[in-house]
Amino acid sequence: MRRKGAIFVDELSEIPPGALTIFSAHGVARSVETEAKARGLPVIDATCPLVTKVHVQGRRYAKSNRTLVLIGHEGHAEVEGTMGQVDAPIHLVSTVADVAALPLAPHTPLAYVTQTTLSVDDTRSVIAALNDRFSDLIGPDVSEICYATQNRQTAVRDLARVSDLLIVVGAANSSNSCRLREIGVEMGLPSYLVDDGSGVDPAWLDGVSAVGITAGASAPDELVDSVISALRLLRNVRVSQLDGVEEHVEFSLPPELRHQPMTSARAAGQHA
Numbered sequence: 582m583r584r585k586g587a588i589f590v591d592e593l594s595e596i597p598p599g600a601l602t603i604f605s606a607h608g609v610a611r612s613v614e615t616e617a618k619a620r621g622l623p624v625i626d627a628t629c630p631l632v633t634k635v636h637v638q639g640r641r642y643a644k645s646n647r648t649l650v651l652i653g654h655e656g657h658a659e660v661e662g663t664m665g666q667v668d669a670p671i672h673l674v675s676t677v678a679d680v681a682a683l684p685l686a687p688h689t690p691l692a693y694v695t696q697t698t699l700s701v702d703d704t705r706s707v708i709a710a711l712n713d714r715f716s717d718l719i720g721p722d723v724s725e726i727c728y729a730t731q732n733r734q735t736a737v738r739d740l741a742r743v744s745d746l747l748i749v750v751g752a753a754n755s756s757n758s759c760r761l762r763e764i765g766v767e768m769g770l771p772s773y774l775v776d777d778g779s780g781v782d783p784a785w786l787d788g789v790s791a792v793g794i795t796a797g798a799s800a801p802d803e804l805v806d807s808v809i810s811a812l813r814l815l816r817n818v819r820v821s822q823l824d825g826v827e828e829h830v831e832f833s834l835p836p837e838l839r840h841q842p843m844t845s846a847r848a849a850g851q852h853a
Contacts, residue, residue: 593617601625606799607658608632610665625837631697631727632659636666638721642692643669647719648685650674652707653696654756660696680710693720697727698757698798700734728830729798730757736825737761737795738768743823744793746785747772750804751797758797765793777804778811786815 593616601623608628617624650672653660664671695704747765751758765772796805812818
């Protein structure tokens with residue numbers, strides 16, 4: 582995207598007047614939307630529809646006078662966006678210990694929503710702890726979890742069973758990519774996270790005959806291909822693909838892009 586002229590920023594203040602502004606799939610807080618509107622910035626909201634659904638659920642729970650709990654990772658871009666989308670206090674929890682520490686009475690009417698890039702496995706114990714502690718609790722069905730996250734975690738468990746080494750392609754600040762590596766470690770496999778093929782260490786291959794490769798939900802195919810190319814420089818490689826869940830979910834384009842082409846040559850992106 583940078584090669585095509587996109588400029589990535591962390592704050593709206595970095596965006597010059599009149600520059601086309603894109604909100605990333607993680608979503609942003611309402612304060613960011615308000616500031617962009619006040620500045621008259623042309624905006625394309627590329628928030629993932631699954632994330633938007635969490636925002637809507639959170640606001641609905643808050644309006645029904647329920648105390649809201651968000652299951653997620655502190656500092657994650659999606660979590661910051663969600664907490665800024667609901668006009669009510671939100672309690673953020675990541676672990677069972679966090680649930681135990683909530684300063685709330687057991688009879689408090691409670692509702693929870695989850696960071697979409699956490700899988701059913703990631704949230705199961707926390708949701709169980711909430712159910713054990715609070716008598717009046719509601720929350721979304723497990724189907725609300727991002728399908729791409731759950732499918733990859735299920736697949737990496739299968740992959741680990743037939744591999745001697747696991748390589749996960751993804752960024753260090755990607756929650757779902759880091760979790761894939763953690764699953765490999767939990768299954769007793771040497772597991773490494775790399776940005777691309779340049780991160781492959783030849784020493785990892787000592788005594789290894791089968792390398793499992795997986796990728797975070799947002800990693801493009803070309804980065805996975807670069808890892809395979811790096812391995813080909815070190816060994817003779819035969820590539821095979823495990824059977825898994827086929828994903829056919831499609832989301833429509835933002836309204837601004839459905840009927841007219843994007844004419845601006847440079848765009849500023851809001852992300853974290």
